[in-house]
Amino acid sequence: MASYSTNEFRGGLKVLLDGDPCIILENEFVKPGKGQAFNRVKLRNLMTNRQWERTFKSGESLEAADVIDQEMEYLYTDGEFWHFMKTDGSFEQFPADAKAVGDALKWLKEQDVYTVTLYNGAPLTVSPPNFVELEVVDTDPGMKGDTAQGGTKPATLSTGAVVNVPLFITIGEVLKVDTRSGEYVNRVKNS
């Protein structure tokens, strides 16, 4: 595997640090007067999602991590794994475990496309798109006249996610939801 020297470090580069794949967030070059130069680097550990700050002597290098992002369609779950398929026509499938699926679980809808991050060829994380459209399967009946008050109520979506929605939303409607905040955006017209 290739390695990167500190002067190649830039945001987005994936490297191995203490055996874990990490993504470089920031790289600051510091050098006192005529002295030794250092690189102060912020990284996110892709295994733990924890942020690290580490310093390197300029010229030190880190091994590249075999980490790539792939668009994949979610197929089904067998209870232990969630199966994804490449969208490039190769039909190649990848089983992701619960750890890789993580919080994306509550947004997983069959046939929708997700970003699967592969580490050494196996799913490391699954990221949902910023917005998903899901059907309401359970919520209290709408209350008349309350629309102007801006009140909300919980609604359960087809994936099991629970979001706060305006009072006029009814079972069977399809909602657009922001996966980053978990917030309701709007109703989607069914034509």
Place this chain on the structure above:
Amino acid sequence: MIDSLQWRPSTSQAVLKSRAQQLAWVRGFFAQRNVMEVETPVLGRHGVTDINIDSVSANPASIGAHPAGGWLQTSPEYHMKRMLAAGSGPIYQIARVFRDGEFGRRHNPEFSLLEWYRPGFTDVDLMEEVSELVCGWLGCEPPRTMDYRDAFLRFAGIDPFLAGKDELSERCEQWMESSQLDGFSRDDYLDLLMSYQVEPALADVGPVFVTGYPESQAALARVSEQSGVRQAHRFELYVGGVELCNGYWELTDPDEQRRRFEADNQARRRVGKLEMPIDQAFMAALDSGVPDCSGVALGLDRLLMLKLGLDELAGVIAFPADRC
């Protein structure tokens, strides 16, 4: 892929104008003091031996009658000292210089260096003139002077001259793994502490000259014994925590200079860096006699950054390295 807007200068028209005004102001400053403006080669036959400065190699088919190979100059120092040895009197230069691998918020591999030499001046005399130039332009209060040793004692709580290697190493473990610190030289530790503890604290004390560096960091400055330790007659000016210049009461002893160059190359060999041939024309100038003088190199891009209250060189360099 090149962003379609990347052809543009990263600076505004107003900044370009300030840069031109700064150049005019600097030239006026030296004209008033009868310091002569000179020019020396950007592409020279020699690089520098300094272990922390990497020269950019140039690869022309030949330079004049000499064999192929050359280096973009990291500072006009050697050529200017050859002028001094030939009797130039006080001289200054606004030079473009190059340092390989130096790129960040406050570094660009190519930058503008104002370098000047004052025969008959001590380091203290020259600090006075630096203060007039910098504060005259920035409108700041005159810098105070702080010993390197006092700055470390005050801001890092450690004596840079007397602390043992174990103590230095222990202090540095908050930023680097002990495995990374293996093979660190004493100066490596001090440089890390300087960058992470002392320099950030200097941002809050107003303009300040740091003086009296350890002998191992003398570079081309003369050294004398003060307060029981060997200290270099070297000074750096910090304004708002930004290192602006580096000056020396110049070493003019050729034998001592030769020893330092050789020690540099030994250190280079130890860490696997390319050894740099010693510039024999510079050595011959020292042998023939460079007058007793002080000299200083000041980063004009950083000076402009401070003048405009900016935080990054990208705000004052029209085409920084990622856009050039």
